[in-house]
Amino acid sequence: xxxEQVEVSEQEPVEESGxxxxxxxxxxxxxxxxxxxxxxxxxARDREAYVTLANERLIGELxxxxxDLERALVAAAEHEEAQLEEGVRLVHRSxxxxxxxxxxxxxxxxxxxxxxxxxxxxxxxxEAEEGSVLDVVQKGYRLGDRVVxxxxxxxxxxxxxx
Amino acid sequence: xxxxxxxxxxxxxxxMAVLEGGEPTVIPNAEGGRTTPSVVAFTKDGQRLxxxxxxxxxxxxxxxxxxxxxxFMGRKFSEVTEEMTIVPYEVVQGPSGDVRVEAxxxxxxxxxxxxxxxxxxxxxxEAYLGEPVTDAVITVPAYFNNAQREATKDAxxxxxxxxxxxxxxxxAASLAYGxxxxxxxxxxxxxxxxxxxxxxxLELGDGVFEVxxxxxxxxxGGDNFDKAVVDWMVAEFKxxxxxxxxxxxxxxxxxxxxxxKAKIELSSTMTTQINLPFITASQEGPKHLDLQLTRAKLEExxxxxxxxxxxxxKQALSDAELDASKIDHxxxxxxxxxxxxxxxxxxxxVGKDPHKGVNPDEVVAVGAALQAGVLKGEVxxxxxxxxxxxxxxxxxxxxxxxxLIERNTTIPTKKSEVFTTAEDNQPSVExxxxxxxxxxxxxxxxxxxxxxxxxxxxxxxxxxxxxxxxIDANGIIHVTAKDMGTGNQQQIRIEGxxxxxxxxxxxxxxxxxxxxxxxxxxxxxxxxxNQAETLAYQTERSLKEHRDRLDESEASTxxxxxxxxxxALEGDDLGDIRAKTEALEEASHKLAEAVYAQATAxxxxxxxxxxDSSEDEVVEEGExxxxxxxxxx
Numbered sequence: 004x005x006x007e008q009v010e011v012s013e014q015e016p017v018e019e020s021g022x023x024x025x026x027x028x029x030x031x032x033x034x035x036x037x038x039x040x041x042x043x044x045x046x047a048r049d050r051e052a053y054v055t056l057a058n059e060r061l062i063g064e065l066x067x068x069x070x071d072l073e074r075a076l077v078a079a080a081e082h083e084e085a086q087l088e089e090g091v092r093l094v095h096r097s098x099x100x101x102x103x104x105x106x107x108x109x110x111x112x113x114x115x116x117x118x119x120x121x122x123x124x125x126x127x128x129x130e131a132e133e134g135s136v137l138d139v140v141q142k143g144y145r146l147g148d149r150v151v152x153x154x155x156x157x158x159x160x161x162x163x164x165x
Numbered sequence: 166x167x168x169x170x171x172x173x174x175x176x177x178x179x180x181m182a183v184l185e186g187g188e189p190t191v192i193p194n195a196e197g198g199r200t201t202p203s204v205v206a207f208t209k210d211g212q213r214l215x216x217x218x219x220x221x222x223x224x225x226x227x228x229x230x231x232x233x234x235x236x237f238m239g240r241k242f243s244e245v246t247e248e249m250t251i252v253p254y255e256v257v258q259g260p261s262g263d264v265r266v267e268a269x270x271x272x273x274x275x276x277x278x279x280x281x282x283x284x285x286x287x288x289x290x291e292a293y294l295g296e297p298v299t300d301a302v303i304t305v306p307a308y309f310n311n312a313q314r315e316a317t318k319d320a321x322x323x324x325x326x327x328x329x330x331x332x333x334x335x336x337a338a339s340l341a342y343g344x345x346x347x348x349x350x351x352x353x354x355x356x357x358x359x360x361x362x363x364x365x366x367l368e369l370g371d372g373v374f375e376v377x378x379x380x381x382x383x384x385x386g387g388d389n390f391d392k393a394v395v396d397w398m399v400a401e402f403k404x405x406x407x408x409x410x411x412x413x414x415x416x417x418x419x420x421x422x423x424x425x426k427a428k429i430e431l432s433s434t435m436t437t438q439i440n441l442p443f444i445t446a447s448q449e450g451p452k453h454l455d456l457q458l459t460r461a462k463l464e465e466x467x468x469x470x471x472x473x474x475x476x477x478x479k480q481a482l483s484d485a486e487l488d489a490s491k492i493d494h495x496x497x498x499x500x501x502x503x504x505x506x507x508x509x510x511x512x513x514x515v516g517k518d519p520h521k522g523v524n525p526d527e528v529v530a531v532g533a534a535l536q537a538g539v540l541k542g543e544v545x546x547x548x549x550x551x552x553x554x555x556x557x558x559x560x561x562x563x564x565x566x567x568x569l570i571e572r573n574t575t576i577p578t579k580k581s582e583v584f585t586t587a588e589d590n591q592p593s594v595e596x597x598x599x600x601x602x603x604x605x606x607x608x609x610x611x612x613x614x615x616x617x618x619x620x621x622x623x624x625x626x627x628x629x630x631x632x633x634x635x636i637d638a639n640g641i642i643h644v645t646a647k648d649m650g651t652g653n654q655q656q657i658r659i660e661g662x663x664x665x666x667x668x669x670x671x672x673x674x675x676x677x678x679x680x681x682x683x684x685x686x687x688x689x690x691x692x693x694x695n696q697a698e699t700l701a702y703q704t705e706r707s708l709k710e711h712r713d714r715l716d717e718s719e720a721s722t723x724x725x726x727x728x729x730x731x732x733a734l735e736g737d738d739l740g741d742i743r744a745k746t747e748a749l750e751e752a753s754h755k756l757a758e759a760v761y762a763q764a765t766a767x768x769x770x771x772x773x774x775x776x777d778s779s780e781d782e783v784v785e786e787g788e789x790x791x792x793x794x795x796x797x798x
Contacts, residue, residue: 124224
């Protein structure tokens with residue numbers, strides 16, 4: 004019998020606090036949901052900050068190249084073409100270097116046309132094997148496994164029989 | 166419960182969205198794009214390509230690349246005689262008079278092709294969500310007839326999707342703006358996409374959208390605008406250089422790209438530079454294209470295209486037997502509606518500002534996702550949570566507002582911070598509850614004030630008073646202040662803290678902005694002074710305690726610098742105060758060195774702090790100072 008008594012005495016307060024419990028749980032749910040909302044806002048803010056930060060670093064690396072290009076322009080006004088070409092070559096090399104450090108890779112465009120990384124600009128009748136890349140109009144690049152820009156290519160088509 | 170996705174199955178591009186935590190989110194495809202070209206291609210080696218790769222190989226394989234399949238969905242062969250001459254692939258008649266397209270020697274019904282796009286979307290959504298997706302809501306143009314709707318539903322079925330509902334694109338766009346929340350509204354949806362233009366007039370009553378009329382132009386869209394810009398560039402270049410770029414396919418590709426970029430840029434700027442070095446070459450050497458395009462010029466060269474939107478819009482209004490003044494809301498769909506001249510045209514015809522805020526390329530998919538949520542009962546379960554329109558905080562020493570809860574924080578929320586006293590033996594603290602965005606208390610609104618008394622005598626900085634803000638779901642603010650030493654507590658309940666009207670909130674934000682510079686200067690002065698004052702106070706105390714460990718000359722140097730700093734503090738010369746603060750800091754390092762050199766652990770235990778002790782690193786904020794920040798629970 005003592006068992007029963009315990010049950011009764013426990014049940015009473017439980018019944019009484021039922022409403023309270025619901026209210027408390029509801030409050031907890033609301034607070035959790037609000038916390039989640041606030042977390043989302045913070046995450047969005049953080050994300051924006053990361054993007055700015057990432058851009059800042061890249062821009063910092065690109066600025067010296069802008070300087071070099073300006074030097075090239077000044078030089079172009081004064082010097083022979085051959086030397087200008089050498090200068091531009093150096094600028095090109097340093098820009099390529101920056102991009103490579105950022106994980107940018109040129110997309111191969113010799114061999115078969117692959118629409119996942121190439122974009123066909125023209126289809127040209129040719130002796131070459133049908134569907135092979137004849138010419139690269141604009142180089143393509145990837146960053147990691149993402150295609151930043153597909154390579155723009157001319158693709159071989161069979162020569163039409165008259 | 167599995168997620169239901171909303172899909173905008175477009176003529177040129179498709180987009181999908183899902184409800185995440187009650188809010189619609191656009192799902193990017195596997196390539197990272199937020200929209201996917203509605204293009205399917207069959208290659209000679211038996212591959213099937215969908216989306217961007219399919220579009221990229223179009224010129225090498227035009228007969229087997231199926232785009233714009235939406236134009237054939239659910240149509241009879243006899244109805245599409247015009248459309249079929251425009252597309253480069255073969256369109257044939259099916260056994261029951263329906264349309265079939267032919268690719269790589271096989272015939273496909275339009276729903277089969279659409280299903281391939283849907284399958285890619287489904288697979289990409291599953292990868293994004295990390296769970297199988299079986300249910301979807303798909304949108305169709307309002308003018309789609311039963312056969313076209315059935316065909317769209319079939320496409321879903323073939324793709325392995327259980328299509329919960331087919332809804333109208335203009336309805337989805339209206340849902341995205343929450344227009345279903347109001348009753349008895351008339352809505353005009355203006356949809357200028359990549360290649361099609363649709364106007365619909367909807368009437369909303371008792372939570373049901375009814376399409377009153379539709380009109381449009383099946384071959385008007387962003388592509389036409391790009392072409393107009395390209396034509397202009399070609400003409401300009403011809404005039405300047407005498408070379409016709411239109412004959413050069415490679416150059417043309419670059420022109421189209423530059424044209425689209427310039428067009429987009431001119432939606433936010435008044436002028437743009439189009440720069441295409443080495444666009445072509447002549448005997449004289451390489452030629453560069455360098456043109457400036459103004460917004461006015463763009464509007465001039467696209468004037469006829471803009472004009473073509475007027476007729477259908479007026480038509481839709483007259484078909485609905487409505488005067489423009491009866492339209493309650495205008496919703497814009499499609500990337501082209503970002504162009505200010507397009508918005509202006511709409512405003513001219515309807516005389517109303519359109520709704521803004523949802524990306525017009527994604528608004529239909531977003532609405533479809535919301536509809537999916539309603540069907541799944543998810544939307545009903547969304548907790549409607551409010552935000553605090555303005556920041557909340559208390560005044561601290563020097564009239565500074567220390568924010569505890571930032572504006573736009575979702576409520577209910579709770580935040581507390583520990584403050585301390587600013588004076589020795591301070592018996593009470595006043596909690597001045599403020600609302601607003603200014604750094605200084607005087608520019609903000611007072612919500613309430615109360616005193617916490619009975620703080621036992623103690624040196625400044627010792628007592629710990631925890632101030633807690635708790636805003637419940639109804640916006641009622643409870644502010645408590647608790648002396649952590651004695652457990653004494655005092656509180657205030659503020660009602661209607663967020664019961665401000667939108668204009669009042671805007672006024673307060675504007676007001677704070679107007680005084681921002683002034684407030685910031687004041688705040689800087691207060692902060693600098695408070696820091697200097699604390700340093701002087703603490704160095705003085707340490708010196709008193711450890712004077713015996715220093716040379717008399719060193720001690721008097723420190724004393725002298727304390728005095729100088731205090732003198733500086735009487736004025737308002739911030740530079741002077743800063744210089745004197747630095748001088749004292751430097752001198753007080755000697756004190757710290759002496760203390761640490763002579764004493765070991767004992768000295769630390771006795772509480773003797775030099776200039777380097779952690780106490781000094783605490784930034785004094787005011788009448789109380791922040792000594793600890795407690796994370797909210």
